[in-house]
Amino acid sequence: MDAFILQILNGLDKGSAYALIALGLTLIFGTLGVVNFAHGALFMLGAFCAVVLSRILSIAHVTVDPTRTDFLGNPLKVSTPYVHEWFGPEAGQTLIEWSVPLAILFSIPIMVAVGFAMERGLIKYFYKRPHADQILVTFGLAIVLQEVIKYFFGANPIPTPAPDALVGSFDFGALLGFDPGTIIYPYWRLIYFMFAAAVIAAVFAFLQFTTFGMVVRAGMADRETVGLLGINIDRRFTIMFAIAACVAGMAGVMYTPINSPNYHMGMDFLVLSFVVVVVGGMGSLPGAVFAGFLLGVLESFASMPAITTVIPGINQVIIYLVAIVILLTRPRGLMGRKGVMEE
């Protein structure tokens, strides 16, 4: 039972990342009709916003300490971050440690600008082109973005830890009456799950309860009619692209303490997130979120030794097996809308 609960928690946590990326993908597909293979790269760019802020806060001035030597025997160069001098060593260090949460605020304007530039500079020229063209151009863009990041930051993962106060794990076992230490879950993963839930709720509320959201939903249902009513739906869709980029970016920022970011992390999530979108139903926002969590939980269960011992390799194919079964039985996905990608 304790193993079962632990894998549910794991699945919800994994599903959070899938759901956030799939939500953005679906927003873009539902509004602009574009299959955006560069969405994983936006997740990666968000993660590197955390790296950049951490490095900005760590900018230091260098002094030479003649009493100590480096590995070559030369006088040691000692770096002291400016924030240590401005705010004192303790406060300065705290600021550096909290760079990941602070990077959420830092990433919002950057990701909005990236999303806006991407949509206006490239994607808009492919609205009326076939999906194959869209996939090719956005996939190419993703490769360019990740190579740019690799050029500046290298290929190795870069450690970007959570603040010390949020490192550690919560003992659900003791709380639920199991043996202490049997259901342990890291604080930051719980925070990630709650963050994902809040972002998803905010996006749904924005679309559901604002006039802007109402127009966007109308545009998603029938773009032509909304245009005929004199509403500039393109401008709103551009804003939605920027919002989707922002969601992916924030998901990337929050993911950095879970796994050290590297230039390839977007691609690692991209294919899985597309499967999530297809399983949830192309163009369905609730479908993307539901499928994200569902596939996350299934993937976690399939990784248990009790399962892999009986069916070796199931952990590597479970998501695709589920996708095949769902597409065979429900071709539109779990919550797919009629007419989407069916012309």
Place this chain on the structure above:
Amino acid sequence: MSKLDLGRRRVLKTGAIAGAGLAMPTIFTAQSAAAYTNEPTGSSVVLGFNVPQTGPYADEGLDELRAYELAVEHLNGEGDGGMMNTFSSKALKGNGILGKKVEYVTGDTQTKSDAARASAKSMIEKDGAVMITGGSSSGVAVAVQALCQDAGVIFMAGLTHANDTTGKDKRANGFRHFFNSYMSGAALAPVLANQYGTDRNAYYLTADYNWGYTTEEAISSATEAMGWNTVQKVLTPLAATDFSSYIAPVLNSDADVLVLVHYGGNMVNSLTNAVQFGLRDRVVNGKNFEIVVPLYSELMARGAGKNIAGIFGSQNWDWKFQDEGSKAFVQSFGTKYGFPPSQAAHTCYVQTLLYADAVERAGTFNPCGVVEALEGFEFDGMGNGPTLYRAEDHQCFKDVVVVKGKENPENEFDLVEQVEITPVEQVTYAPDHPQFAGGSLGACNPGA
């Protein structure tokens, strides 16, 4: 009818032979006039450095490339000479190799076997490389080694740790300086037993590819010989990034040690995840829970940050070695690039010098002469103490260093501390050891 039938067969046979001749790769035919493949005829000789320049191991490949460039400088008499000053063999004079200036070409393995073979083939066929070296993966090493054997050039392996490179997939034209999985197990197990006791239950998370299998077998058999019990062995996909669902079952097992048979990005992520789940703070069976990483890459361990503190592992070499060879290499490399070299850089630098020295001693670039010069070659002054290139399998035998992640590293390069230098006798095995069974060196192939 029978005459007509015979005629048709003759036509077919003749056509088949002619077709096969035309289809044969140029590397087997183009130099029929030469004594061996890519025999250098001018005033220079070309070496092929095949390293990952793109993909997840690009930084490691870049460090290998730095070491190769340094080795070429030293061979050509530029710079401070590095390890050429400490190398026990004095055949190298700093005037190139056999008086020919050393030039080089590079290829990108992408850490993919097919891409690595393609780039090696291109360097041999188009650039005339007489030796291929490099790599950061055993899959690549095995694939390129087989290609070099067929092409008739020498392959000096870079970073490859799987037993198979000098086990079932060994080749006469291939040589490995780096240590292997068996040696990691033989060096680590006594240290682990000494540190953590002989009554331990180990849980293995193993990368699902060749290196993972041989390393898991090496570590589990060595630790079981010390009295440890293996609780579970779980294969994890090479493409996995989040290992939480593999680590969670460890909490519900009886294990008190987790062995992460992962390398590079996999190691960074699985170790980070294991620490996040509080495994280092657990007490199981009255003992502190421990984590072991059999093969450390200090270059990539930087990605794991503070999480490597206190974690045991093994290395081929460490830049903090205080022997004269290591100090000379670190001085050369550090002066040129501004930071200390990785163990990948060290093995690549040493392999280049060893090849050049073997050519000088053999008096020829002919691969069969080089093979003869390297087989059974004993040397010192290259950073690992007295070393033997064993004739039976072309594996180097030398001391192995057991390391532990530093609790308070002073800088990003000072991540591990040496725990023990395991003497070569303890990591030496018989050429027919079961973990290296199958395959044979065969005969050297000069090509042409």
